[in-house]
Amino acid sequence: MPKRVDHDLRRREIGEALLRIASTRGLQAASMREVAAEAGVSLRLVQYYFHTKQELLLGALAYLGEQLSARVEAHIRALGLPPTPRSLVYGTLTAILPTDAESRRLTRTYAAYYTLVLDEPQLAADHGTSYPDALERFLAGHLRAAQQTGQVDPGLDAPTVAAGLLALTNGLGSSVLGGQRDGDAALAILTYHLDRLFGGDHHVDGSRTEPDAAGTVAP
Amino acid sequence: MPKRVDHDLRRREIGEALLRIASTRGLQAASMREVAAEAGVSLRLVQYYFHTKQELLLGALAYLGEQLSARVEAHIRALGLPPTPRSLVYGTLTAILPTDAESRRLTRTYAAYYTLVLDEPQLAADHGTSYPDALERFLAGHLRAAQQTGQVDPGLDAPTVAAGLLALTNGLGSSVLGGQRDGDAALAILTYHLDRLFGGDHHVDGSRTEPDAAGTVAP
DNA sequence: GTTTTGATGATACGCTCGTATCATCAAAAC
DNA sequence: GTTTTGATGATACGAGCGTATCATCAAAAC
Numbered sequence: 001m002p003k004r005v006d007h008d009l010r011r012r013e014i015g016e017a018l019l020r021i022a023s024t025r026g027l028q029a030a031s032m033r034e035v036a037a038e039a040g041v042s043l044r045l046v047q048y049y050f051h052t053k054q055e056l057l058l059g060a061l062a063y064l065g066e067q068l069s070a071r072v073e074a075h076i077r078a079l080g081l082p083p084t085p086r087s088l089v090y091g092t093l094t095a096i097l098p099t100d101a102e103s104r105r106l107t108r109t110y111a112a113y114y115t116l117v118l119d120e121p122q123l124a125a126d127h128g129t130s131y132p133d134a135l136e137r138f139l140a141g142h143l144r145a146a147q148q149t150g151q152v153d154p155g156l157d158a159p160t161v162a163a164g165l166l167a168l169t170n171g172l173g174s175s176v177l178g179g180q181r182d183g184d185a186a187l188a189i190l191t192y193h194l195d196r197l198f199g200g201d202h203h204v205d206g207s208r209t210e211p212d213a214a215g216t217v218a219p
Numbered sequence: 220m221p222k223r224v225d226h227d228l229r230r231r232e233i234g235e236a237l238l239r240i241a242s243t244r245g246l247q248a249a250s251m252r253e254v255a256a257e258a259g260v261s262l263r264l265v266q267y268y269f270h271t272k273q274e275l276l277l278g279a280l281a282y283l284g285e286q287l288s289a290r291v292e293a294h295i296r297a298l299g300l301p302p303t304p305r306s307l308v309y310g311t312l313t314a315i316l317p318t319d320a321e322s323r324r325l326t327r328t329y330a331a332y333y334t335l336v337l338d339e340p341q342l343a344a345d346h347g348t349s350y351p352d353a354l355e356r357f358l359a360g361h362l363r364a365a366q367q368t369g370q371v372d373p374g375l376d377a378p379t380v381a382a383g384l385l386a387l388t389n390g391l392g393s394s395v396l397g398g399q400r401d402g403d404a405a406l407a408i409l410t411y412h413l414d415r416l417f418g419g420d421h422h423v424d425g426s427r428t429e430p431d432a433a434g435t436v437a438p
Numbered sequence: 439g440t441t442t443t444g445a446t447g448a449t450a451c452g453c454t455c456g457t458a459t460c461a462t463c464a465a466a467a468c
Numbered sequence: 469g470t471t472t473t474g475a476t477g478a479t480a481c482g483a484g485c486g487t488a489t490c491a492t493c494a495a496a497a498c
Contacts, residue, residue: 119245171386
């Protein structure tokens, strides 16, 4: 046998080269040859470590998921330990909003994969839709915890609010990537809604936004 | 001269053939040859009416905008005339949520163009980002009107809430297209948040409970 | 009735794509 | 030291792409 090489490491290097291309020029610019050039290897090597392009796309998607999870966890930790329900929700959502170079890169790449799944739905079966679902349940669980500690109106439906928050964040992220507004503006909109949700945890001012949260009661 | 043909009509037919392909198989499947086949004309004719592919893409995008505007207006009218601030906001947002075949087609195509703009940002300069901005101002204006009539908490910041509602709706639409939930579930989430915003039903205009959209609210 | 010209058909060029094939080289195995 | 085998390089193939070119045909213009 010749020199044994670390296949997992090589695969990761090539996969992350694809992610780098996808984050700047889109997935459709990520041809096998471009990926090889970006990774500094020959086309043959890309084929060697990923037998087909679909394998490369799916492998890189897994790496993207790892990077995204790592960022979410880091963002939560940055808000203080031990994490509170509020810091968990706030940290998670702000982590996936494109406010800096890294998050912009991640969300941009994620958006590219989203369109790919729209075009070839059989990809979703192998690897994909479970992540947003898990995120939603994660948020709903901590929202419910916040309701039990009185930080969030207990009259709200936690799963519905969690789904709304995630959709809001994703929609804001799309507007940032599309150039409609910058990351700071999007963050301001997100925090506005989060602060409305997590009423006053310190002091209670007179004109709180809580009364309309009941929703079903006519004023 | 030979028979004079209606160029605008021909262009529309070809452009809508592209939109049909984009709504089902994505924009990347919409090659000149595929568009020609879908429109039932020769490749040469597509080239004749749209000198280049970019011209075709931009022309079809204009038609898509028309179709979207028409649907929004129709949805608003369906909620009763004259329109109220509430029906304007509700009708606009539910119109752009993929709940039926037509809205799914429209939003799916719009998503395809969104990714195209991400990949080639110079397209946005010619034709694009103004639409969501206009929609947001439209919503903010009618939200402010609803605040003046007491339907919406006057303490809220109308532009921020409008941006949030539009982002929420777009995010929900993405989740529907991505297969995370169906259109009815997304509509339920949207109406839940709208009903929280528009506190109690109004009485002055008469009891105009929405014809088709009622009943989806589930706390 | 000839000429002009808008509209259309057939086909080719150069490029890039994903994938496959053939050859090579060096380290491990014996 | 020869053989085996994992790793890598060079190159080719067939298909699809956007675009360009050349020819044709029929209706209007004169």
